[in-house]
């Protein structure tokens with residue numbers, strides 16, 4: 148399988164190049180060149196199978212040229228070694244719990260798969276690869292844990308000083324080894340700018356091989372396709388589900404659209420956002436109006452210029468009529484989100500994090516638009532990761548799962564740097 152750029156001015160490339168470059172030379176994002184349809188017999192065979200089995204079938208279908216099936220088995224065994232259960236909230240409304248990975252974020256799925264894939268595809272004697280990532284919280288932990296101990300790969304996480312929670316910081320700032328946490332005196336935009344300028348620095352790139360693991364990497368997108376099939380496989384009926392996807396950079400929704408393209412039966416998708424509503428607005432008006440992000444309680448979705456929109460436009464050739472056939476937008480304020488956490492807790496005893504709550508809120512507009520039937524909202528984080536707002540609305544005291552609490556007690560290993568490229572460059576050159 149070759150990978151093509153959404154801009155269309157770069158030649159199709161192989162998987163390893165697409166994974167290490169992250170972004171195509173023409174500035175576009177990579178997508179598979181073709182979307183081979185899965186036979187309905189294969190779809191039916193996936194009913195009731197565990198997540199790892201479903202992942203094996205779809206990854207064989209998409210990556211079978213690049214990896215032998217025994218390597219794919221090992222890759223999935225190492226990267227996707229957790230469950231993604233479906234939990235019923237009301238008749239026909241289900242939450243897909245994507246947060247059972249090691250950092251309790253759905254980003255574990257993409258980050259772990261990418262890390263393991265690179266590990267398999269790279270040659271022993273390749274030049275060491277430096278993965279550079281800016282994080283506002285969740286990405287850093289998932290990437291750090293995914294790449295921890297991978298041979299020949301150094302992972303550098305840049306995070307804004309004082310702006311990530313202690314739990315988040317413990318997930319990338321206590322590992323040591325090949326994981327380097329750089330505490331930047333600045334905000335998240337400064338971290339992103341630093342990463343960007345490192346990639347643009349020709350001198351530096353001659354001396355160190357840089358790679359990215361941010362959400363635009365195709366290696367993070369591919370495994371997200373698997374869980375849409377697994378969600379369908381867990382339904383007891385053959386009915387077409389609706390998916391409400393709480394979205395920020397829209398990687399999650401893009402993976403769903405690709406799953407549909409591969410043959411997954413889907414009634415429709417909801418692009419559910421907080422007030423950062425660039426995509427819902429586009430679906431309504433036909434105009435893309437990127438803007439600065441506005442802070443909300445679902446802060447992992449505070450994105451004003453979503454990068455994966457270019458992939459969505461590519462998949463639908465920017466044809467609004469076709470887009471509206473598959474996707475409806477739905478925008479929710481913090482007030483609505485808080486009320487949702489309260490009412491769901493009162494009526495079901497279940498606790499939603501603010502992002503999953505936005506997904507939950509998207510179900511109703513989705514049903515109005517696409518009709519009744521099984522409806523799923525994607526649950527992107529464990530409530531403990533957004534403890535404050537959740538405890539405030541439910542009056543519950545959440546306990547930190549043991550799997551993550553030990554890191555809070557581990558020794559912090561972070562290096563402070565200023566928000567300028569010279570310090571980052573020096574750090575990288577010292578590690579080569």
Ligand SMILES: *Cc1c(COP(=O)(O)O)cnc(C)c1O
Nearest residue numbers: 394395396397398399447527528
């Ligand atoms: C990253 C993130 C999102 C947004 O996912 P996209 O694929 O960027 O749309 C939603 N919820 C949580 C908790 C996240 O960490």
